Amino acid sequence: MTSAIRADGVTVQYGDVRALEDVSLGVEFGSVTGLIGMNGSGKSTLFKTIMGLTRPVQGTVSINGRTPTQARKEGLLGYVPQSEDVDWTFPVSVRDVVMMGRYAYQGFTRKPTSADRQVVEQALERVGLQTFGSRQIGQLSGGQKKRTFVARGLAQGANVLLLDEPFAGVDKSSESTIVQLLRELADEGHCVLISTHDLHALPQLADEAILLLQSILFQGPVADALRPENLSLAFGLDIRRAEESE
C-alpha cells in the first residue's frame, strides 16, 4: 500500500539556517501520528514542505504517491491551522469556512451547488457542529473552532489531514471530543498527522509518534516515544551531545 505521506532525505535550508536535515519518514492511511518537537524543531517547516509551501534543497516528498503539487490539485491535503494564525474576528460563519473546502470543485465564481451545500451539511454533522453553522467563527469554543476546520478538510474530500497544534487553547473536555473525532476519522481510513508539543493527549490518540529536532530522532509507537531518554533528546535536554558539540 502507498504511504499517505512519504519523505525521503528531505533537507530544508532558510538562508544559513538548516531547518530540516535529511528527514525520511512514512505515515500511513488509517493512522494518527503525532509529530513532536519543541518550538523551532522544524515541525512547521515539515508541514510546509509536505504542503509544498517550502521546497527542500534535497530530497522528495510524496502524498499518496503523488508530488505535493498533484496532491493539492486533487484536494488530498486538508490543513487545520494553529489558532494564532486565524483572524477570529473575520466576518465568516462556520458554514462559510466549511464551504471553502469546496472551492476547488466549483466554477469561476465559486457559486455553491445544492450538492456542495449537502456535502457541507454532512461535514458539519460529522464533526458535531450541525447546529452551529451560522455562528460567526469567533463565537465558538476552542474545540469547536478546531472541528470547524476539520469539517472544512472533510468537505474538501481530503484524506490526509494536517493539524498544527490542535490542542493549544482547548479545554480538557473539548480535547477529548477532538481526540475521539480524529480517532474515528483514522479508523475510517484517513491519515491524520498532528504537530504538537502537548504530550498528554497522545497515548489515547496516536498510533505512532515522530520526534523531530531538525532531523528525525525517533519514529515508532507512542509509548516508546514518550520514554524520558527519547523526550530529552527531542526537547534538547541531552547534555552529553551538547558537550560533544562544543
Next chain:
Amino acid sequence: MNLYSLVIEPLHYEFMIRALTTTVLAAIVCALLSCWLILVGWSLMGDAVSHAVLPGVVIAYIAGIPFAAGALVFGFIAVAAIGILRGTSRIKEDAAIGIVFTTLFALGLVLISTTPSHTDLNHIIFGNILGVSTSDLQQVALLAVIAFAVLIAKRRDLTLYAFDPTHAYAIGLSPRALGALLLALLALTTVVALQVVGVILVVAMLIIPGATAHLLTDRFNRMLLIAPIMSALSSVLGIYLSYWLDASSGGLVVLVQGVVFTVVYLFSPSHGLIAKTRQHRRTNDQWKQHSAEAQVP
C-alpha cells in the same frame, strides 16, 4: 434657505450632476474593495500604492495613454520594490513601505512640476470633483464597472485569500495570483477615486467604509452592502457640504466618512464602544453559559 434651494438647486448645474455621479461610482467601488483590504491587513499597503501610482498617472498623462495603465504599472512597481527591500535587507516592512511610496510620490511631484500645463495635474493630488469633465466621467465609469464586476465575480476567492491563504494554496489555488488580482484592483480603484478626493486622500475611501461596516456586522455579504451604501451617502453629503460651504470637496467627502466612522465606532449596536462597555457584564454571563454549553460535546 429651504430644502429646495439646498438640495435641488445645485442639481441645475451640470458640473454638480457630473460630480455627484462620479462620486457615487467611486464611493461604491472603493467601499467594496475596502471590505477586503481591511481584512487582509492591507491598509498601509493601500496607502502606499495609492500614493505610489502618482508618477504612473503623470507619465500616462504626458504619453496620452489611459491613467489606469500608468497607475497599474506603478502600483506593481511599488509592491515589488517594497517586497525586494524587505526581503534583501534588514529594513522592516513598515519602513520599506514608507521609503518606497514617499520616493515614488516625490517622483510624481517632480514630474508634475516639470510638465507644462501642470495646473491640470495638481488636481490629481487634491482631487477636482467639481471640475470633472464628461470624458473624465466616462473613464471613471468604465473603470468602476470593470472593478465592480471583477470584485463581485471573484468575491469568494478574495475572501478566502483574506481569510486563509494557506488553505487556498492547499486546495490548488494560487494565493499569489489572488494577491496580484487584489493589487491590480487597488491600482484601478485608486484611479477612479483620485478624481474625487485626490491621491493624498484616496486611501480614506479605501479603508474607512470597510472598517465602518466591519463594526456593524459579522456577515461579510452584509459588509458588501453596508460599506458601499454608507460610503455613497456620506460622499454625496460631502459634495453638497462642499457646494454650500464653498470648501474643499475632497476634504469634506473624507471628513464626513470619518465622522460617520466615529459615530459607528461609538454607537454600533454590536461592536460599538458604548454597547460593548454596557454589555460587558452581560457578555461575561453569556460566556459562562457558553463555555458550559461547550462542555457538552
